[in-house]
Amino acid sequence: MTDDVAVAAPPDSAPRHLAPGDVGLVAPRDFVYTQPFAFKSGQTLPGFTLRYETYGQLNATRDNAVLICHALSGDHHCAGWHSPADKKPGWWNNLIGPGKAVDTRRFFVVCANVLGGCQGSTGPSSLDPETGRPYGVTFPFATIRDMVRAQKLLLDHLGVSQLHCVIGGSMGGMQALLFGIKYPQFVRRVLAMATTARESAQAIAFNEVGRQAIMQDPAWNAGDYPKDGGPRVGLAIARMMAHITYVSDASMDRKFGRRKKETASSAAYNFDIQFEVESYLRHQGQSFINRFDANSYLYITRALDQFDLAQTYGSLEAAFAPVEAETLVVGFTSDWLFPPEQNRDLALAMLRAGKRASYAELATDLGHDSFLLESEELYALVRGFLERDQPYTFDFAI
Amino acid sequence: MTDDVAVAAPPDSAPRHLAPGDVGLVAPRDFVYTQPFAFKSGQTLPGFTLRYETYGQLNATRDNAVLICHALSGDHHCAGWHSPADKKPGWWNNLIGPGKAVDTRRFFVVCANVLGGCQGSTGPSSLDPETGRPYGVTFPFATIRDMVRAQKLLLDHLGVSQLHCVIGGSMGGMQALLFGIKYPQFVRRVLAMATTARESAQAIAFNEVGRQAIMQDPAWNAGDYPKDGGPRVGLAIARMMAHITYVSDASMDRKFGRRKKETASSAAYNFDIQFEVESYLRHQGQSFINRFDANSYLYITRALDQFDLAQTYGSLEAAFAPVEAETLVVGFTSDWLFPPEQNRDLALAMLRAGKRASYAELATDLGHDSFLLESEELYALVRGFLERDQPYTFDFAI
Numbered sequence: 001m002t003d004d005v006a007v008a009a010p011p012d013s014a015p016r017h018l019a020p021g022d023v024g025l026v027a028p029r030d031f032v033y034t035q036p037f038a039f040k041s042g043q044t045l046p047g048f049t050l051r052y053e054t055y056g057q058l059n060a061t062r063d064n065a066v067l068i069c070h071a072l073s074g075d076h077h078c079a080g081w082h083s084p085a086d087k088k089p090g091w092w093n094n095l096i097g098p099g100k101a102v103d104t105r106r107f108f109v110v111c112a113n114v115l116g117g118c119q120g121s122t123g124p125s126s127l128d129p130e131t132g133r134p135y136g137v138t139f140p141f142a143t144i145r146d147m148v149r150a151q152k153l154l155l156d157h158l159g160v161s162q163l164h165c166v167i168g169g170s171m172g173g174m175q176a177l178l179f180g181i182k183y184p185q186f187v188r189r190v191l192a193m194a195t196t197a198r199e200s201a202q203a204i205a206f207n208e209v210g211r212q213a214i215m216q217d218p219a220w221n222a223g224d225y226p227k228d229g230g231p232r233v234g235l236a237i238a239r240m241m242a243h244i245t246y247v248s249d250a251s252m253d254r255k256f257g258r259r260k261k262e263t264a265s266s267a268a269y270n271f272d273i274q275f276e277v278e279s280y281l282r283h284q285g286q287s288f289i290n291r292f293d294a295n296s297y298l299y300i301t302r303a304l305d306q307f308d309l310a311q312t313y314g315s316l317e318a319a320f321a322p323v324e325a326e327t328l329v330v331g332f333t334s335d336w337l338f339p340p341e342q343n344r345d346l347a348l349a350m351l352r353a354g355k356r357a358s359y360a361e362l363a364t365d366l367g368h369d370s371f372l373l374e375s376e377e378l379y380a381l382v383r384g385f386l387e388r389d390q391p392y393t394f395d396f397a398i
Numbered sequence: 399m400t401d402d403v404a405v406a407a408p409p410d411s412a413p414r415h416l417a418p419g420d421v422g423l424v425a426p427r428d429f430v431y432t433q434p435f436a437f438k439s440g441q442t443l444p445g446f447t448l449r450y451e452t453y454g455q456l457n458a459t460r461d462n463a464v465l466i467c468h469a470l471s472g473d474h475h476c477a478g479w480h481s482p483a484d485k486k487p488g489w490w491n492n493l494i495g496p497g498k499a500v501d502t503r504r505f506f507v508v509c510a511n512v513l514g515g516c517q518g519s520t521g522p523s524s525l526d527p528e529t530g531r532p533y534g535v536t537f538p539f540a541t542i543r544d545m546v547r548a549q550k551l552l553l554d555h556l557g558v559s560q561l562h563c564v565i566g567g568s569m570g571g572m573q574a575l576l577f578g579i580k581y582p583q584f585v586r587r588v589l590a591m592a593t594t595a596r597e598s599a600q601a602i603a604f605n606e607v608g609r610q611a612i613m614q615d616p617a618w619n620a621g622d623y624p625k626d627g628g629p630r631v632g633l634a635i636a637r638m639m640a641h642i643t644y645v646s647d648a649s650m651d652r653k654f655g656r657r658k659k660e661t662a663s664s665a666a667y668n669f670d671i672q673f674e675v676e677s678y679l680r681h682q683g684q685s686f687i688n689r690f691d692a693n694s695y696l697y698i699t700r701a702l703d704q705f706d707l708a709q710t711y712g713s714l715e716a717a718f719a720p721v722e723a724e725t726l727v728v729g730f731t732s733d734w735l736f737p738p739e740q741n742r743d744l745a746l747a748m749l750r751a752g753k754r755a756s757y758a759e760l761a762t763d764l765g766h767d768s769f770l771l772e773s774e775e776l777y778a779l780v781r782g783f784l785e786r787d788q789p790y791t792f793d794f795a796i
Contacts, residue, residue, distance in 0.1 A: 041667040043667075137668070137669070141667035141668070199656075200650070200651050201647070201650035201651045201653070201654045201655055201656065201673070201675045202642060202646075202647040202650050202651070204656070204673050204675055204676065205642050205650060205675050205676070205679055206639075206642060208638075208673075208675070209635060209638045209639045209642070209679065211669060212634075212635055212638060212680070212683075213611060213635045215669060216631040216634075216635065217631075218616070233614040233615075236610075236614075237610055237611045237614065237635060240603075240606075240607045240610060241604075241607045241639055244600060244603050244604060244607070248600075249598050249599070249600040249737075252598070252599035252600050252603060253598050253599045253600070255599070256599045257599055258596060258597075258599065258602070258706060258709070269439040269441070269539035270535070271609060271613060271696055271700065274703070274704075275599070275602050275606075275703065277599045277602055277603050277606070278602065278603070278606040281603055281606055281607065282606075282610070285610075298669055302669065305672070305673065306672075308656060311656070336647075336734075339647075
């Protein structure tokens, strides 16, 4: 997902973290699991850490939790502000907060950085206690299932008895679907957006080019690089390319068109930045390398590529057979990475499997990242799905 | 364009270069222009070479010539075979030959590697006579207009009095359109396919990521590298990514889907090749770096990005005002690089400008490279457009 689709900040004069509807200042915490954890690959870790945030309060019956699952480049910080000086709030701040679509007065919202990630959870950039150096590519191969299992252990640790809902877009949607499959008694609602039961060849192809850009960068060094080093050039290239797939031709044309930078006259006949879209892409690449680990990028894109519900379970209907949750799948018309048909097909397979499922398609022109956009239509869908028949009538004081 | 869309070769036992309808063995020639050539940028060269091929014979009135303009990664070898040992014929061999849609019994077909290219024509990899070293980025910035002007000088040299038609797909289509605009008395028909009056922000963005992959490769060395060296890694990354934009999601899914390599079981939990589409893409990248110069890639993508008829002439209608040629524009439904609408808009602007123009849209699922596909529908369109009202009733003996 992009760095700058999140809700626009109000003018600097306003104390943004105190804006009505925001969860305000939040702080991440670490869940340290100290028992051996076996990955789907057969590899094990002696334990792991998940960095997570929560907003709202768990109710007495411990069943008002809403788990938010993040996408490839996301993290646990999905709402609120870490400090009044932050330039941006959490990545889904427009959706989550007191009175918002995911209403933190009603729900206990949990979001964790995935296993294999690089924002505080254990991943390839974590230090291997046996060597004192980053795991690098010796880190166990993490699948979407492994990510889901680790988050279930976190929810157990938090004392959640049942998930009111699990919500995610893109890779988060894959996790949401798998939560419903693996823990049918535990998950009451699944809300998956801009996702797929398996990537197409084109999506795999884009991920592979990104991986090649990283692995062919000499600084990758077979995954063995210091924390502040690594294949920054390759990672920036991967991000620039991937970013194009997160938006749409129409939205890029509206935002940049063929407008040229003011300095472009001197650049007309060389290879400096000439078009605004070039400058924007380079910014996307540069800001990404300062916050993301290249090996995590390799691991997580591989997890995405390998996710294939029909192959794993024999068919989509067989995959969804155990599901008890009500499911809502939301597709976006301009999403060409995980196109609307792939989202619709999820709901159709669930219906064929005799499950309560629905599909909503929103007309947008922002592409794959549409699930992050400010959209009253999306908010209403989410609110309606979360609050329908829900028993929580109390209002927590924040 | 891709390396492998060209017509499939018959079984090895057949002498393929003698196949009926093929132009047979052909040899490139060099046109050496020895007068100063001023580029649109104001830079000059003391002269240049264009490598070209011709098929068929120029008639007595010297007006049966058909100029073929190639795309970004194409060259002058568009039909026939250089040697019986060749693995593939010229890139448009399915379209061009005796009795084919571009019938070499009727027409004198000319195709030249563009100025700025790297297949024999003068470009950044050519030796600067002043230094004895490759020009690199000191080569003048070449625009589509410069490419067109150089080809016009070749046609003058060949004694062509009038072009029966200029044909091109993608960047070749841009050249075809500009030929009609710059030399209205000289061009009788323009056939442009899978092209655009200007790239969208998304197309510029993909080109920019490719350029960054090249320029950030340390081996690029600010464009100064030996003939056999250079940014091979960056160029391969650029090509892999660009290749995805030349085909379609549907065609990749049909060709590869999620099929895994036979060796994939061992690769399931590492970053080796796992899916067939990965192997295919790496092959595309590797074969490209053995035939293409990275600096040429920078120059030609920049020329593509800068092409903008409406901006150059004030409007598309103003751009087409001088055109005398009949024009046929062909778009392909699955082309998401230069989508059908952008092709249709060319013909519409010509019609608004009072020109004889038509638009044909072919339903394909091969994406941008559809103009290279074997398609009886395309052949019939091309033949009909070339032979309608045409005065050449003679039949050359080949």
